[in-house]
Amino acid sequence: MHEPFNPSHATQPAATAPVREPLVRVQGLTMAFGSAVIQRDLSFDILPGEVLALAGGSGCGKSTLLRHLIGLQTPAKGRVLYGTQDLYEADDDARTTLLQSFGVMFQAGALWSSMTVGENVMLPMQVLTDMDAGSREREARFKLALVGLAGSFDAEPATLSGGMRKRAAIARALALDPPLLFLDEPSAGLDPLTSAHLDELIMHLRDDLGTTVVMVSHELESIFALADRLLFLDARSKTMTALGPPKALRSNGPEDVQRFLRRGAVPNAKEAHA
Numbered sequence: 648m649h650e651p652f653n654p655s656h657a658t659q660p661a662a663t664a665p666v667r668e669p670l671v672r673v674q675g676l677t678m679a680f681g682s683a684v685i686q687r688d689l690s691f692d693i694l695p696g697e698v699l700a701l702a703g704g705s706g707c708g709k710s711t712l713l714r715h716l717i718g719l720q721t722p723a724k725g726r727v728l729y730g731t732q733d734l735y736e737a738d739d740d741a742r743t744t745l746l747q748s749f750g751v752m753f754q755a756g757a758l759w760s761s762m763t764v765g766e767n768v769m770l771p772m773q774v775l776t777d778m779d780a781g782s783r784e785r786e787a788r789f790k791l792a793l794v795g796l797a798g799s800f801d802a803e804p805a806t807l808s809g810g811m812r813k814r815a816a817i818a819r820a821l822a823l824d825p826p827l828l829f830l831d832e833p834s835a836g837l838d839p840l841t842s843a844h845l846d847e848l849i850m851h852l853r854d855d856l857g858t859t860v861v862m863v864s865h866e867l868e869s870i871f872a873l874a875d876r877l878l879f880l881d882a883r884s885k886t887m888t889a890l891g892p893p894k895a896l897r898s899n900g901p902e903d904v905q906r907f908l909r910r911g912a913v914p915n916a917k918e919a920h921a
């Protein structure tokens with residue numbers, strides 16, 4: 648019997664919920680491409696209503712971890728559990744339910760260039776729900792307004808700035824009101840103002856909608872402003888070396904993690920091998 652992950656926003660705020668059952672449990676996860684191990688023995692929970700930041704040197708496996716969390720890459724070892732459901736052993740129905748419960752913005756924030764911004768945001772509704780055209784448009788306009796792109800429904804993606812495209816990709820990730828949102832470097836390459844805007848949006852999603860957010864980020868400002876916990880993947884030892892509130896890790900974490908949280912400096916995988 649399956650007990651599918653419940654895609655609702657009915658998570659309680661941290662302050663009033665003494666016991667928080669994890670939304671996701673990662674157990675003994677080893678990730679590899681062929682015989683090349685990227686990270687091993689990752690075990691951590693994703694708690695409802697938290698912003699969990701993923702950090703670590705370039706090439707250490709952050710994007711790869713996101714792919715494992717959303718069903719795109721099968722673990723070499725270990726499990727990813729949503730509730731009691733193993734993501735990689737779910738039958739098609741359970742898997743579809745799971746996939747509908749999260750929104751994803753990939754690192755490139757890619758939009759379909761042949762479609763307008765509005766059509767991009769409506770796409771998940773068209774593919775995954777039976778919403779009628781009117782509801783889809785209403786919902787897409789609402790999501791675009793939420794990310795500060797109210798006027799861009801009919802725009803071609805190519806006419807938007809990089810920051811606007813990222814926000815449009817986030818609006819698309821939000822299309823189905825996912826209780827769980829995965830963002831891969833949402834503010835990388837954005838100007839500080841747009842980046843601060845994005846931080847506010849993410850905070851609003853967590854605090855007002857109870858959305859759980861897993862976010863790859865190097866931006867110290869975002870991490871300290873937003874992240875309830877930081878998971879640090881070490882490129883050298885190829886495993887996680889820290890998990891906890893960023894401020895606590897800045898004063899008490901491993902040396903590399905402290906250095907990153909003070910100065911933003913992380914060794915990348917290539918330097919780590921040298």
Ligand SMILES: Nc1ncnc2c1ncn2[C@@H]1O[C@H](COP(=O)(O)OP(=O)(O)O)[C@@H](O)[C@H]1O
Binds near residue numbers: 703
């Ligand atoms: N499709 C692939 N095939 C083989 N190796 C890959 C593939 N994608 C990524 N890698 C390797 O896996 C490691 C982790 O990549 P990635 O998860 O993108 O790192 P990060 O997001 O932390 O910068 C890198 O060394 C990268 O070269």
Ligand SMILES: [Mg+2]
Binds near residue numbers: 709710711754831
């Ligand atoms: Mg990456």
